[in-house]
Amino acid sequence: MASLIACPHCGPRPKEEFTVKGDAAIARPAADAGEDAWYAYVYLRDNPRGRHKEYWHHTSGCRRWLVVERDTLTHVVYSVSDASTQGGTA
Amino acid sequence: MVDFALLHRSALAGAKTGSFGAVSTGSRIALTALPEGHVLHVLAAHGSGALQSLVAQIGDGGPYAVRAYGPGQWFVVGDAALSAADLSGKAALLASRASIADQSHGRVRIAISGASVEAVLAKGTAVDLDQASFTIGHSAMTLIGHISALITRTGTDSFEVMVLRGFAESLWDDLIQMSLEFGVDASTAD
Ligand SMILES: [Zn+2]
Numbered sequence: 655m656a657s658l659i660a661c662p663h664c665g666p667r668p669k670e671e672f673t674v675k676g677d678a679a680i681a682r683p684a685a686d687a688g689e690d691a692w693y694a695y696v697y698l699r700d701n702p703r704g705r706h707k708e709y710w711h712h713t714s715g716c717r718r719w720l721v722v723e724r725d726t727l728t729h730v731v732y733s734v735s736d737a738s739t740q741g742g743t744a
Numbered sequence: 745m746v747d748f749a750l751l752h753r754s755a756l757a758g759a760k761t762g763s764f765g766a767v768s769t770g771s772r773i774a775l776t777a778l779p780e781g782h783v784l785h786v787l788a789a790h791g792s793g794a795l796q797s798l799v800a801q802i803g804d805g806g807p808y809a810v811r812a813y814g815p816g817q818w819f820v821v822g823d824a825a826l827s828a829a830d831l832s833g834k835a836a837l838l839a840s841r842a843s844i845a846d847q848s849h850g851r852v853r854i855a856i857s858g859a860s861v862e863a864v865l866a867k868g869t870a871v872d873l874d875q876a877s878f879t880i881g882h883s884a885m886t887l888i889g890h891i892s893a894l895i896t897r898t899g900t901d902s903f904e905v906m907v908l909r910g911f912a913e914s915l916w917d918d919l920i921q922m923s924l925e926f927g928v929d930a931s932t933a934d
Contacts, residue, residue, distance in 0.1 A: 663814055663815055664814075664884065664885070664886075665871075665872075666870075667870060667871070667886070668870045668887075670887060671870075671886065671887050712814075713892075714885070714886060714887045714892045715814070715884075715885050715886060716813065716814030716815065716817075716885060717814055717817075717885075718814055718815060736815070
């Protein structure tokens, strides 16, 4: 796993300061999408080899939710951004 | 009628004090428990814009009273205890653009200083403490070992560390341990 994450607010920090929530690419289904769609949304996850977008929480830093795009094979971190800039929900 | 009186007791009142470690004189570390005056957590309202100068107005005028924590969040600290009236006065100054959560009894400040202070703190955190990037007055929330703490540089050879009250004595012991190779003098107010 990538060991240094460049928090856009705090600068480079070790992964121990963060909590990983998981896949940031999945979309929440509509309320009436049906049981299969909701089952997939809640429980089913890919285990990608390569480029991957995840939610990371800077738990022991600024306490912001971030979106980290990284490679699970090479550990390269492509980008780190505040999660509020993705969906405009902050 | 209360069954027993609530007694305010300093978080580090029972912490170990004295001189520990190497008998060196040149680069000794001084560890000091600071007064449990006030610690205010200030949180910006959504879309309230730049607030740095507004937040500075609720500080006590001390040089490092306002400490940036994360986007739209600050800690405002000082040695004097605040009354409820003081607090509501400060809240009024913020004019609904930010709110105050009183953390005065929740977080504790420890001063640490000495020529080798950067080397001591670097044992616990990965933050670059060099003065070129961590300037006087700068703050960073980080881990010191397994304990979250806000580190603030107060001088070339001095820092303040603010920690959740329940972790204060553990961090105090850790800081003594981390300072042993240089020698350390630890003192609490009581
Ligand atoms: Zn951060």
